[in-house]
Amino acid sequence: MMNYDVIIVGASAAGVTAAITAKYHYPNKKIMVIRKEELVPIPCGIPYTFGIVGAPEKGLIPADEMFKKNNIDTRIGDVIEIDRSASKIRTDNGEEYGYKRLILATGSNPIVPTLSGKDKENVFSIRKDVPYLQKIIDTLQKAKHLCIVGCGFIGVEIAEECRRKRLDLEITIVEMLTHCLQLVYDEEFCIKAESTLKEQNINLLLDEKVESFKGDEFVKGVKLASGRIIDADMVILGIGAVANIDIASKAGLEIGPTKGIQVNRYMQTSDPAIYACGDCAEKVSFFDGKKSPLKLASIATMEARVAGANLFSTNRVNMGVIGVYSTVLGNCAFAAAGLTRSQAVERGFDVVVGESEAVNRHPGCMPDAEMMKVKLIFEAGSQVILGGQVSGAKSGGELINAISACIHQRMTADDIATFQTGTHPALTASPIAYQLVNAAEMAIGKMKMR
Ligand SMILES: Cc1cc2nc3c(=O)[nH]c(=O)nc-3n(C[C@H](O)[C@H](O)[C@H](O)COP(=O)(O)OP(=O)(O)OC[C@H]3O[C@@H](n4cnc5c(N)ncnc54)[C@H](O)[C@@H]3O)c2cc1C
Incomplete structure (x- = not known):
């Protein structure tokens, strides 16, 4: 049996990041990553392998290259058991490896609803599995009527x-909520996203719930709760993911309320030698410490950086999930971090909103100039930022990360209105019209009027 200081199970966003982080922090430790599959897709890139990227093989995490560069061992194998008393793992072909510390980065699987007809041919979910994704693309070539269930990020991108x-x-696209992307944006952003989809001749059936899938061996239609049946010779489900906790629960590790592997703020499971990070791990909200169902690559890699750094001495604390999203529909970026206005109100916060829209170059006749709108949500009493949303120019995908940093640092509207922003005519809005700063200033104005 080979023995390692650190073994990591899973080589996607969380596993790769945890391994590299562990190597940075503990360069002399012997580290090995084991994963099920030969080819690991970049999960966030999967929708693009259906279109602009062209094939699943073109959208892979170069895991082996990264492991080699960082002097990390790697194996392909399905881990079926953790023997905690002997500190070893076992694979489906009988191999055993000993560990001093184990990180579980076993990720998630797509939710498949228990609806009648879900097993018919050409009803797909989005699995992180290259041959399966290729089958979806092959089916797509011949399909006439595609029905996508779920109008969240995955649904709209696909x-x-x-x-x-x-x-x-x-x-x-069939969505049971009133708006597309409703769990992430306030209504005006959702409406803008909906019109972008409609411009591309994508039909939206909102406030509609799927009841069953019709057909014989192959799917032919989708029956909705309203009684309507729509033609569909291909269905793609994009309705969320469930943590992959099989080996953890078999090993008796504690499982949390959202069915993720229970971890503390250092990413340790109920067994202090075993850590978990990414989609498989239980999460709490940054804002109130309550359980959170969010599963994102941004969260997975942050948690992996906490887990990897804490293996042999406690260095980092997970402050909880903020939830930072971005996507692009048509030519318009949509990005969000933290709480939307409606989520903040639901949680009982007294909120003040500031908005600012301006062209992202100066003067506005510069090449590539586009409008960009920023909305910031603050808690009125403390003036602390709770969330932000951006739409318009593609640089919004980066600006949202600055907003996330403001949230993480619990900055006030005044802090944001007075921080120094680098600007350039060919790259940003003018310093006078800089949207992030001005949105904070607008909110301060409203707070003063109260
Ligand atoms: C279509 C799609 C688009 C997305 N887009 C975005 C986006 O734009 N931005 C964003 O932040 N997030 C996005 N996400 C979410 C993001 O992909 C996940 O949060 C992220 O993949 C989580 O990474 P992970 O490493 O925790 O888990 P996973 O990516 O699920 O990887 C788990 C790994 O563990 C391996 N494994 C599991 N069990 C075993 C075992 N027993 N033995 C060996 N290996 C095992 C798996 O094979 C896999 O390699 C998207 C997800 C999907 C499906």
Whole structure:
């Protein structure tokens, strides 16, 4: 049996980051990463392999390259058991490896609803599995009516990429909530996203719930709770993910309320020699410490950096999930961090909102100039930022990370209104019209009027 100081199970966003972090912090430790599959897709890139990237093989995490560069061993194997008393893991082909510290980065699987007809041919979920993704793309070539269930990030990105690939395909997204992307944006941003999708001839059936999938061996239609049946010879489910906790629960590790592996703020499980990070781990909100169902690569890599650094001495603390998202629909970026206005109100915060919209170059006749809107949400009493949303220019995808940093540092509207922002005519809005700073200033104005 080979023995390692550190073994990591899983080589996607969390596993790779945890391994590299562990090597940075403990360069003399012997580290090994074991993963199930030969080819690991970049999960966030999956929708783009249907369209602009062209094939799943073009959207892979170069895990082996990174491990080699960092002097980390790697194996392919399905870990089926953790023997905690002997500090070893066992794979499906009988191999055993000993560990001093173990990190579980076993990720998540797509949710498949228990609806009648879910097992019919051409009903797909989005699995992080290259041959399976290729099968979806092959089916897409021939389909006439595609129904996507779920109008969150995955649903809208897949819809756009399928449209890019097939201009003649009928595409319908069914969503049980009133708006697309409703869990992440306030209404005005959702409405803008919806019109961007409609411009691309993507049908939206909102406030509609799927009841069952019709057909014989192959799916032919989708029956909605309203009684309506829509034609569909292909269905893609994009309705969320469930933590992969199989080996953890078999080993008797504590499982949390959202069915993730229970961890403390240092990412330790109920066994102090075993850590968990990424989609498989239980999460709490940055804002109130309550359980959070969010599963994002940004969270997975942050948790992996905490877990990897804490293996042999406690260096980092997980402050909880902020939830930072970005996507692009048509030519318009949509990005959000933290709480939306409605989520903040639901949690009982007294909120004040500041908004600012300006062209992202100066003067506005510079090449590539586009409008960008920023909305910031503050807690009125303390003036601390709770969330932000951005739409418009693609640089919004980076600006949201600055907003996330403001949230993480619990900055006040005054801190944001007076911090020094680098600007350049070809790269940003003018320093006078800088959207982030001005949105904070607008909120301060409103707070003063109260
Ligand atoms: C279509 C899609 C688009 C997304 N887009 C975004 C985005 O734009 N931004 C964002 O922040 N997030 C996005 N996400 C979410 C993001 O992909 C996940 O949060 C992220 O993949 C989590 O990484 P992870 O390493 O925790 O888990 P996973 O990516 O699920 O990886 C788990 C790994 O563990 C391995 N494994 C599991 N069990 C075993 C075992 N028993 N033995 C060996 N190996 C095992 C798996 O094979 C895999 O390699 C998207 C997700 C999807 C599906």
